[in-house]
Amino acid sequence: ITEGKNETLQHLLEEVHYADVAELITELETDEAIYLIKLLENDVSSDVIAELDEDDRENILKGLSSKEIAEELDELDTDDAADIIGELSEKQKEEVIAHLDDVEHAKEIVELLRYDEDTAGGLMAKELVKVNENWNVLTCVKEMRAQAEEVTRVHSIYVVDDNDILKGRLSLKDLLTTSTRSPITDVFIKNVDSVNVHEAADEVAKIMQKYDLEAIPVVDEIGRLVGRITIDDIVDVIKEEAEKDYQMAAGISKDVEADDTILELTKARLPWLVLALFGGFVSVSILGGFSEAMDNYPVLFFFTPLIAAMAGNVGVQSSAIIVQGLANDSLRGSLFKRLIKEVLQSLLNGFVLAALLMSAGMFFLGFQFKVGLTVAISLISVIIIASIIGTFVPIILDKRGIDPALATGPFITTSNDIFGILIYFLIAKLILGF
Template identity: 60%
Template sequence: MEFKVSKELIAELEKHIAEKNDKELAVLMNDMHHADIAEILDELDFEDATYIFKVLDSDQTAEILLELEDDLRENILSRLSPKEIAEELDELDTNDAADIIAELSQEIKAEVINELMDVEHAKDIVDLLRYDENSAGGLMGKELVKVNENWNVLTCVKEMRIQAENVSRVHSIYVVDDENRLKGRLSLKDLLTTSTKTQISDIYIRKLNFVNVDTDDVEVARIMQKYDLEAIPVVDELGRLVGRITIDDIVDVIKEEADKDYQMAAGITQDIETNDSIVELIRARLPWLLIGFVIEIIASFVLKDNERAFEKYTTLIIFVPLLSATAGNIGVQASAIVVQGLANGTLKEFSSNYFSKEITVSMVSGTIISLLLLVYHSLMYQQYLVGFAISISMIVVILFAATLGTLVPLFLHKNKIDPAIATGPFITTSNDVFGIMLYFWVAKLILGF
């Protein structure tokens, strides 16, 4: 059953905190998962959350740190000494420890690193800090199991036992040469069913997926998703094995990318959270609103230039909102599918086959909508030529919206701009202006006003 924070639990915790009853607090939270404890701490005020954090053991609180909201983690860390922070980091994998250290000030960062008990652990963390956080190097951990291709099976097993002590989960056994260059991977089944005198070079699997330290994190996620990998090795510029990325790290990348795309599609220009300040929220949301405002002003001029048409054919103005909404929906649908294809790798560049398919779908959809509109207009107003003009205009505008929704994300992607920006206000506001212009242009050709 999924854990949920209750008012009764919060009240009980606050009671123990007020009474300084550390023993009861520890007993109450001893069997809880670290993610559940983090959820509880996020519900408490900073003082109470920090109090509970200091009551718990470092092997428990280290994992909790990773699950906390950014502002609470920052607040708790600010109340810990460099030695206390180092004790937490000694319990974490190198990549998780590096992520937390990266959030500290330069002064505190140096003090914390000096306080780390395990020198090798400290060296690995420092090494990870030099990589961009959005690269494979910034995602990887140093904990892995590797064997030399020149060892035999017996030596390999002995060395693996030593290495596995520092690895929480062994997803793969990697094979390297004397220069630490990645050569392949070792099957556990082959290792267990082969003579102890057999050379590793005779049984290891040479074909495996890997990424470079500079590979973008989103690309790493795409590769792991495509090949259904639980972990992937990372090599440097010389092909040397320097770390591995596990699926739990990639889940975070996928979530962050999805959040960013969702916000961008909604016209939000930067990453925000519900607990951000009013100023930050306004700064993220106002730019697209202003752009939309300007574009809609332009659309109003188009309407003004066709005032005479409204006087003669009054129903033209009635269907402008319907036209804008339909074109906007068609454009957003088309762009959303393209952006999805670019994200999961099923669409890498312009495809005439896909473009033809999208235009066909839009043509059929537009024809059905236009026929319904023609029937409705004819029954309601008995102005058959005007109804015909509006219906034909609808088809033209829908085809334009589909074309724009398909090509714009591809153009943005080709020019290294996040195509998710094309799935929201960009498409809808563009369709408003160009759609209305096309609407009156087609109507004018048919009605001659």
């Protein structure tokens, strides 16, 4: 398609939503994509660029000059513009900022660049509608019209005093339903939730979800209104958080995607596999240490994968339940109670599984009673211990400020394999006395 017919193309893309154009662009070769971006009006192409995946965007921005990038950013909201500038190299960052046409806009973007990505400051945009508490409804509506030009979507109107301190909010609904002469002080809602600019992004997400907010004002240390966060940015935070947990559980260390290069994928996966390999060596050594059992009870060695797998599965189940409880702030009650509960539950699971194992093992596979008993007792012990480790490791990690989702990954699975095998052979040695 990209062979000349510019006008037809322009005409064709005019009607298409920018999110669809962005999707189309990811399917093109980089030079075709750059060509298309340059063809589009800046107000569309900027949205397309903001919508792209980080990797795709990097490729396309490489094909644009600093001036061209600045032209795109002039069209974007401050939060999206700051995110994109944040991805550039230090040198290009300065060049692009120098090329921004709108000085106010540039100043705001530079301010946003100061904040850490994972804080309220990193999420917020400077675009908002604010009114002074001393105005009346009429001045307010006039001012709002002027301000609203710059703001894509008006969520709430924030009320500030002369020092820009956040005092409350005003709903569009109230504004529509009150006389134009009433002073703002009589109309506005004094109770307004806000977050500090240094609040962690996931905390902001929790607050906005709990109170069902669609936008939240951000204030600095002394309560001055500095920006606002909207729910669509929070949706991204929630999704990323969930994806990170999921990847950790699966043993993938960086944020990778199926379409990344083989080298990137390997970098994300290999470290965990090496860890698992070393865990495997430990179990090899343990088994080697019990090799004298091979003479009398070779059958014991057939059960090691079963015991290891059960330990791993039980541990991951326990951890996953706790990790979700921590993520939703829904864990209550004392640690001791939780311990008792986990042990009781493991006993229940353990007895059912051990009974199945004994009956299947003795009737169908024809093992000795003593061996069956050994494996069954080991199974129950392993389940109890794996579930205790699975429950308490995430709690301890969380208390130390480490992401508890780490506990659902290969690290714990590998440890549980090792503990499981060790316990199994210790119990076997006790009962069978080899």
